[in-house]
Amino acid sequence: MNDYSQRPPLTARDLKRINRRQLLKLTPVLAVGALTLPPFSEWLLKTGLGWTDRAAEAFFNPRRLAQTFSNHQLTPFEQFPINSYSDYNPETDLANWTLTVEGLVAQPGQYTLEQIRALPMPSQNVKHICIEGWDVIGNFGGARFSDFLQLVGADPAAARFVEVSCLDDYYSSYDMESCRHPQTLICWEMYGQPLTAEHGAPLRLHMPVKLGYKSAKYIYSIRVSNVLGKEKGFWEDQGYSWYGGI
Amino acid sequence: MVRFTHWLNAISLVVMTMSGLQIYMAFPSFGAKIPQEDFLHFPEAMRLGGWLGGALQWHLTFAWLFTLTGVTYVLYLIVSGKWRKVIVQPREFRGIWPMARHYFLFKPKPEQLEPYNPLQKLAYTSTIVFGVVAVITGILLFQPAQFALLVKLLGGFGMIRVYHFAAMIGFLSFIPGHLLMVVLHGWNNFYSMLTGWKRDPDYLANSSAPQ
Numbered sequence: 001m002n003d004y005s006q007r008p009p010l011t012a013r014d015l016k017r018i019n020r021r022q023l024l025k026l027t028p029v030l031a032v033g034a035l036t037l038p039p040f041s042e043w044l045l046k047t048g049l050g051w052t053d054r055a056a057e058a059f060f061n062p063r064r065l066a067q068t069f070s071n072h073q074l075t076p077f078e079q080f081p082i083n084s085y086s087d088y089n090p091e092t093d094l095a096n097w098t099l100t101v102e103g104l105v106a107q108p109g110q111y112t113l114e115q116i117r118a119l120p121m122p123s124q125n126v127k128h129i130c131i132e133g134w135d136v137i138g139n140f141g142g143a144r145f146s147d148f149l150q151l152v153g154a155d156p157a158a159a160r161f162v163e164v165s166c167l168d169d170y171y172s173s174y175d176m177e178s179c180r181h182p183q184t185l186i187c188w189e190m191y192g193q194p195l196t197a198e199h200g201a202p203l204r205l206h207m208p209v210k211l212g213y214k215s216a217k218y219i220y221s222i223r224v225s226n227v228l229g230k231e232k233g234f235w236e237d238q239g240y241s242w243y244g245g246i
Numbered sequence: 247m248v249r250f251t252h253w254l255n256a257i258s259l260v261v262m263t264m265s266g267l268q269i270y271m272a273f274p275s276f277g278a279k280i281p282q283e284d285f286l287h288f289p290e291a292m293r294l295g296g297w298l299g300g301a302l303q304w305h306l307t308f309a310w311l312f313t314l315t316g317v318t319y320v321l322y323l324i325v326s327g328k329w330r331k332v333i334v335q336p337r338e339f340r341g342i343w344p345m346a347r348h349y350f351l352f353k354p355k356p357e358q359l360e361p362y363n364p365l366q367k368l369a370y371t372s373t374i375v376f377g378v379v380a381v382i383t384g385i386l387l388f389q390p391a392q393f394a395l396l397v398k399l400l401g402g403f404g405m406i407r408v409y410h411f412a413a414m415i416g417f418l419s420f421i422p423g424h425l426l427m428v429v430l431h432g433w434n435n436f437y438s439m440l441t442g443w444k445r446d447p448d449y450l451a452n453s454s455a456p457q
Contacts, residue, residue, distance in 0.1 A: 027250065064392060
């Protein structure tokens with residue numbers, strides 16, 4: 001029954017080829033073994049996260065708008081999750097609040113809410129998608145971040161990144177292209193009302209082209225830069241994607 | 247090539263499933279966030295990554311390997327013409343039921359003229375379909391804003407999570423039957439998947455090939 005007897009005798013060349021094939025066959029076994037070694041798996045996952053970010057960046061089209069919705073599709077305001085990373089609401093002194101702008105800008109300094117509110121104010125019903133897997137549709141009103149960046153004289157050709165600091169010790173950083181997306185807003189309103197403390201009063205970011213954790217609340221400082229520091233974001237430093245594009 | 251992609255795929259499937267369950271546990275529901283009604287919980291031993299961020303790293307890293315392996319395998323099937331051996335064709339549909347009767351009701355085994363029987367080919371074909379569904383829904387979950395129109399047509403982000411989950415269940419339902427068959431067919435069969443050389447193929451006994 002064994003048909004090995006019918007095989008022609010193996011030549012030296014065959015043997016060499018078979019040896020190479022045998023080695024190749026070990027690849028999956030070696031792969032499993034290597035995965036159990038922390039230095040290798042850490043390196044692999046870090047590389048993988050890099051590929052993922054690059055892929056998300058390649059998918060991102062600065063001119064493509066995220067879907068918008070009608071008012072009756074909105075998630076009721078009470079059902080818009082707060083999901084603050086610590087449920088810690090800073091006691092903001094709203095009367096004396098200013099936004100600090102620094103870095104590669106023509107006009108660094110302190111900006112009051114009045115100055116920001118003087119910019120045109122679009123209002124949009126867009127999705128807010130959380131990395132956890134849930135999504136809601138919310139209404140956000142504020143200035144286009146691109147308008148504000150223009151107001152402070154950020155040169156998009158020279159500066160690649162925007163870093164944001166928040167009063168609840170949250171922080172994050174962004175690529176300039178996503179900041180200049182027409183639906184990226186710095187908001188002082190949600191659902192037509194001034195931002196409540198839970199949702200990041202007095203000023204928060206909202207970016208429908210990024211995952212929820214990129215929409216930082218309680219912003220008090222913006223830094224335009226060309227190089228990112230070691231600290232790239234509260235969640236990003238723990239292992240979330242830095243780019244966070246969706 | 248088939249064996250290489252099979253074993254790489256087996257590794258990625260285990261990683262994808264386990265890390266997928268960990269990701270799912272960050273929001274173990276297919277309904278609203280508020281109020282949240284949990285659907286299913288999976289024990290920690292079935293999960294990989296430790297937390298959502300870690301699991302996403304595993305999941306997205308192996309998603310690239312899984313996709314690459316799948317595309318390589320399908321291209322190989324097409325180019326080599328071997329898809330006829332693996333993909334079930336309409337004329338074989340009537341052969342599925344007798345084969346199912348043999349396996350599930352212990353009826354006599356229908357005569358077999360090909361390496362893979364119609365039921366087996368249906369199972370193999372279904373895994374390719376699950377793979378395609380898993381990859382496409384995975385890309386949509388990864389980039390829902392960039393593919394907003396497709397997401398909308400398919401019923402929204404929440405529904406795509408359901409399809410992605412369903413594709414995993416499809417794969418998981420294939421595996422017990424697949425492993426049982428491997429065990430039933432014994433060492434020779436498993437040996438051939440490791441080495442590529444098949445001993446005593448019984449389909450040759452039924453065909454006119456010289457012995």
